[in-house]
Amino acid sequence: MAQAVKGTRDLFGNEMKWFQRIEDTARRVCSRHGYEEIRTPILEEIEVFKRSVGESSDIVNKEMYEFMDKGGRHVVMRPENTAGVVRAMIQHKLLVNNDPRLLYYIGPMFRYERMQAGRYRQFWQIGAESFGVASPESEAENLMMLFAFLRELGLKHLNLSINSVGTPECRPAFHKAIREFFQAREERFCEDCHRRIEANPLRVLDCKVPGCQAALAGHPVITDYLDEASRQHHARLKELLTALGIPFEENPRLVRGLDYYTRTAFEVLSSDLGAQSALVGGGRYDGLVKHLGGPEVPAFGWAIGLDRLAILMQQLHGEAPLNPPALLIPLGEAASLKALTLAQDWWDQGLAIQLETRGVNLKKALTSANRQGTRFALILGDSELEKGVVAARNLGAGTQEEWPLEEVPARLRN
């Protein structure tokens, strides 16, 4: 039997309902903060990711769905959406003036990874990016939006960690210090760390091997190496978050997986997700737009895993609420035609009505209506036709009464 490709899945039923709920909430919250939706192609030229995400990253090294298309273009199914959004901004010259540009996106991403609960090869992200503002205030605003979103979903057990990874100017001094620290106790670190210290020294800091964590005791702290502007920036953000009542913890070992971050980096972890606990990742990436060929524009943003959000929603709230439409059940040929014209009228008025069109007997129609969780079955037989009513049966209560046809819309709405 044919089945979905490994690591991909069909969204339907309860999970789909949570996806809808989450997306609706995201659109509402983002809109009221002045963010507009953008949709970029799933396919991008490979260079977009090599130049932004970084050639040293695992995403680019081993996780990209890449192939040659029929025109000989080397393309990639996007592993994340920030690079694509920036590419679109540059291509359409959306950054020529000095106005901020606030964008959000919702869509599927692809990474060729080993499957695990909460980790798929096709997964979904919601992201928000703020372009053209460099201030800590813009970061606070953006994070307020994120936490408003999470709060409206009713999520709990979330931990915000923040750090500053400095700038390309001050980072080399820290790299030098960490390399020297590492080399002094080289034998105590794992094999992966030996690889990391060359490719991306910051990543050694969040190695999860216990021996490495022990060896890291007393390691140089990046916040000690920040230039004055970055230090003030970081301090100001912490001050704002504290004043705004957004709880966070400072984590000097926090490093994001992508090369493009500058200054603020953060993540939100959930203790309810098992091994794949990262729910949100984000930060500032002031150099990226220019790096991809655009003007020098500061930027800040985050991406949240929709699949993992849905897991949390399911854990916290159980099954997504059902709200099936009322079911109109005609009995006999005359009623069938009348039901179609009635339904047309009610649909035009925006009512949620489903038609029983199988021609099955009343017993079967009620059985399946009940199974779907339908609240009202509207029975339309010969006697009802004659009287101009429907027999409205409340399937939850087991009660039944006659409703004049013209009163049906009003009665269903209350």
Next chain:
RNA sequence: GCGGCUGUAGUUCAGUUGGUUAGAGCACUGGAUUGUGAUUCCAGGUGUCGGGGGUUCGAGUCCCCUCAGCCGCCCCA
């Protein structure tokens, strides 16, 4: 990419040291009731035991391969 575990009906699961016709609950289907579901009664097993190969007189059970999922690692959302 590395290590471990799992896969039997729609679903949750049982299935003995390899043994003949693979079971149970729930769900489902038909009927009691051709205009009344959810309650009751009667009847019904709906299956490529994930797939392929091997061992054997005989495989759901043992072996190999493979596919899918889960857990951990790597990494990340």
